[in-house]
Amino acid sequence: MTHFTERVVQIIQSIPAGKVMTYGQIATLAGNRRGARQVARILHSMSKKHQLPWHRVINAKGEIVISDTEGTLTQKELLLQEGVLVLGNKIRLEDYRYYPTVNWVPEDM
């Protein structure tokens, strides 16, 4: 469990219903712009044990792209339930992208 991971988890948990964030966006806010893939990995391994709204995390194109086909359908359903319009596994990022207020204090810095 690295600091990067903690921030990623915190950021994801801060995403309100009906909004989404991209992997790169989260990685950047967590302190590593190149960590998009790591964010994806974190979701894959942590989503089961933690209460993470992983369905609100999508790629830079606004598409739902997951290794598991079932997971893709699940994510689509969850987003639709929250009022996010999903067309062919794609959404309008310009309408649903969430810009979090980063105001937590990194005490160890």
Added chain:
DNA sequence: GGCATGACTCCCA
């Protein structure tokens, strides 16, 4: 340590 892999992203045709 090297090599392959991936729920990514950016850039260009």
Added chain:
DNA sequence: CTGGGAGCCATGC
């Protein structure tokens, strides 16, 4: 808009 190629980085063998 779609497709191909290169870059990045943690993880696992």
